[in-house]
Amino acid sequence: MTASIQDPIAAPEEELASLKQMLQRRLDQLIPAGGERDLVSAAMRDGALAPGKRIRPLLLILTARDLGCDDDHPGLLDLACAVEMVHAASLMLDDIPCMDDAQLRRGRPTVHRQFGEHVAILAAVALLSNAFGVVAAAEGVASDSRNDAVAELSAAVGMQGLVQGQFLDLNEGEATRNEDDIANTNELKTSMLFSATLQIAAIAAEASPMVRQRLRHVAKDLGQAFQLLDDLADGQTGTGKDIDQDLGKSTLVATLGVEAVHRRLREHLESADDHFQRACGQRGATQRFMHAWFDQQLAKFH
Amino acid sequence: MTASIQDPIAAPEEELASLKQMLQRRLDQLIPAGGERDLVSAAMRDGALAPGKRIRPLLLILTARDLGCDDDHPGLLDLACAVEMVHAASLMLDDIPCMDDAQLRRGRPTVHRQFGEHVAILAAVALLSNAFGVVAAAEGVASDSRNDAVAELSAAVGMQGLVQGQFLDLNEGEATRNEDDIANTNELKTSMLFSATLQIAAIAAEASPMVRQRLRHVAKDLGQAFQLLDDLADGQTGTGKDIDQDLGKSTLVATLGVEAVHRRLREHLESADDHFQRACGQRGATQRFMHAWFDQQLAKFH
Numbered sequence: 001m002t003a004s005i006q007d008p009i010a011a012p013e014e015e016l017a018s019l020k021q022m023l024q025r026r027l028d029q030l031i032p033a034g035g036e037r038d039l040v041s042a043a044m045r046d047g048a049l050a051p052g053k054r055i056r057p058l059l060l061i062l063t064a065r066d067l068g069c070d071d072d073h074p075g076l077l078d079l080a081c082a083v084e085m086v087h088a089a090s091l092m093l094d095d096i097p098c099m100d101d102a103q104l105r106r107g108r109p110t111v112h113r114q115f116g117e118h119v120a121i122l123a124a125v126a127l128l129s130n131a132f133g134v135v136a137a138a139e140g141v142a143s144d145s146r147n148d149a150v151a152e153l154s155a156a157v158g159m160q161g162l163v164q165g166q167f168l169d170l171n172e173g174e175a176t177r178n179e180d181d182i183a184n185t186n187e188l189k190t191s192m193l194f195s196a197t198l199q200i201a202a203i204a205a206e207a208s209p210m211v212r213q214r215l216r217h218v219a220k221d222l223g224q225a226f227q228l229l230d231d232l233a234d235g236q237t238g239t240g241k242d243i244d245q246d247l248g249k250s251t252l253v254a255t256l257g258v259e260a261v262h263r264r265l266r267e268h269l270e271s272a273d274d275h276f277q278r279a280c281g282q283r284g285a286t287q288r289f290m291h292a293w294f295d296q297q298l299a300k301f302h
Numbered sequence: 303m304t305a306s307i308q309d310p311i312a313a314p315e316e317e318l319a320s321l322k323q324m325l326q327r328r329l330d331q332l333i334p335a336g337g338e339r340d341l342v343s344a345a346m347r348d349g350a351l352a353p354g355k356r357i358r359p360l361l362l363i364l365t366a367r368d369l370g371c372d373d374d375h376p377g378l379l380d381l382a383c384a385v386e387m388v389h390a391a392s393l394m395l396d397d398i399p400c401m402d403d404a405q406l407r408r409g410r411p412t413v414h415r416q417f418g419e420h421v422a423i424l425a426a427v428a429l430l431s432n433a434f435g436v437v438a439a440a441e442g443v444a445s446d447s448r449n450d451a452v453a454e455l456s457a458a459v460g461m462q463g464l465v466q467g468q469f470l471d472l473n474e475g476e477a478t479r480n481e482d483d484i485a486n487t488n489e490l491k492t493s494m495l496f497s498a499t500l501q502i503a504a505i506a507a508e509a510s511p512m513v514r515q516r517l518r519h520v521a522k523d524l525g526q527a528f529q530l531l532d533d534l535a536d537g538q539t540g541t542g543k544d545i546d547q548d549l550g551k552s553t554l555v556a557t558l559g560v561e562a563v564h565r566r567l568r569e570h571l572e573s574a575d576d577h578f579q580r581a582c583g584q585r586g587a588t589q590r591f592m593h594a595w596f597d598q599q600l601a602k603f604h
Contacts, residue, residue, distance in 0.1 A: 133456030154435030
């Protein structure tokens with residue numbers, strides 16, 4: 001890393017833009033281009049380097065800072081990139097024909113449409129494995145803590161995480177589900193990786209077990225809020241994804257109606273705020289970022 | 303663990319049978335059955351618990367012992383199970399329709415035929431993630447060493463390992479390849495996970511860098527020998543796999559002929575022996591196991 005992660009003089013927006021640039025550069029290094037015929041590397045790069053919101057890695061860096069992590073911590077950027085790689089891998093897998101069979105993602109043809117299904121699957125597996133390797137080698141993080149971070153990431157992906165969430169979403173999405181079932185699937189699909197993100201931030205910042213417990217609540221609320229936003233956005237144009245992908249699925253929008261979902265989303269954000277403030281002892285950069293982001297997204301619906 | 307891994311009085315065959323039983327019991331614990339509707343857990347268990355040769359986990363335990371690892375090392379069994387989970391995941395993925403489209407594996411319908419393609423893929427991803435979590439939490443292994451073991455496993459799966467090997471096998475298998483190309487693909491498909499297996503054994507036994515370097519050579523030779531055996535076995539009945547799965551693929555059997563492949567296989571085994579003996583300073587249980595195993599397999603061709 002050549003630059004410090006935080007430039008204290010920069011305005012928040014400039015700071016975020018600069019962080020995103022640093023993430024992009026580091027992802028580019030961590031997923032090197034292969035030779036001309038190396039489609040797996042090309043697909044990995046396409047999935048992970050395509051312009052994205054980078055919510056999770058930004059959240060990781062900002063939270064670690066809010067918890068007192070050094071601005072120029074040498075491993076923070078790598079930990080953030082690892083979480084983004086896992087996220088990119090999960091999107092690539094969600095999109096393949098035997099799952100959601102999606103055509104568009106981030107405004108571009110999905111990875112399997114460009115490179116073939118087998119390449120998309122192999123690239124997702126390579127991104128996942130890469131992420132674990134990056135975490136295990138993160139500079140400036142104690143060995144014990146790196147093992148802890150690997151365990152958090154492993155839990156977020158596995159049987160009790162993304163994998164199970166995607167399975168429930170596919171297998172039970174079209175059945176009539178009650179609110180609890182939907183919330184449970186949303187938690188597995190979204191909150192678990194948010195949880196790993198915040199836990200890894202706390203690990204890097206050497207936060208206390210009590211802070212880590214608070215952050216588990218934050219992740220739960222944030223994940224639900226994100227999934228509700230995603231449900232609200234489905235059916236809208238301009239999301240960069242297939243329209244009406246969730247048509248026929250039993251979502252909370254279909255069950256409760258748009259108004260109630262907006263209200264519930266706000267409640268989750270307030271609850272996340274509350275937990276976050278107790279974890280950090282102050283309103284920090286992470287909360288400003290999350291509020292600005294949700295305000296911006298919700299403004300699109302008016 | 304309730305029993306010691308090694309019972310010094312037992313004959314080698316009984317000892318192996320007892321080790322396999324312990325592996326089976328521990329895999330059963332590490333991949334718990336889910337509820338009735340949890341097909342992902344069921345598929346993970348089907349892929350990993352189905353009777354298999356357990357070459358890699360046995361190799362890990364025997365090698366660690368030959369290198370002086372304590373017989374009742376509390377983490378060795380878990381490390382061995384992690385390697386088997388990665389192997390099972392790779393087989394499940396290799397078999398799906400967009401890859402090899404295999405119908406039989408270990409004499410049973412392949413996982414995707416039983417549970418569907420999306421479940422097979424999700425189960426493979428969960429097994430992989432689980433494996434990293436198990437390694438990061440292995441008891442009785444120093445924190446640094448666990449990070450090291452995660453890195454070895456990550457390298458074995460990713461862009462320079464199983465993933466790339468499977469890609470080359472699928473994309474270039476039907477083209478005419480020269481011997482070097484075939485050996486390279488074989489190395490990625492097979493030797494890389496053998497390498498991680500032996501490296502993790504060495505990590506558990508706190509072996510020197512020089513020993514670890516020797517074991518990299520052993521893995522290279524063993525991987526080639528296994529792949530050659532696999533090529534020889536293709537077209538035979540009784541392997542528990544689809545017959546003629548490699549038909550049309552450019553293998554070394556097709557390129558060099560059966561006789562030359564037998565000769566080459568023996569050369570790789572001798573070379574592996576030589577490196578192994580230099581690594582361990584003596585002919586140990588690992589070498590006896592490997593020789594007995596290859597002799598048994600090769601006897602089927604006469």
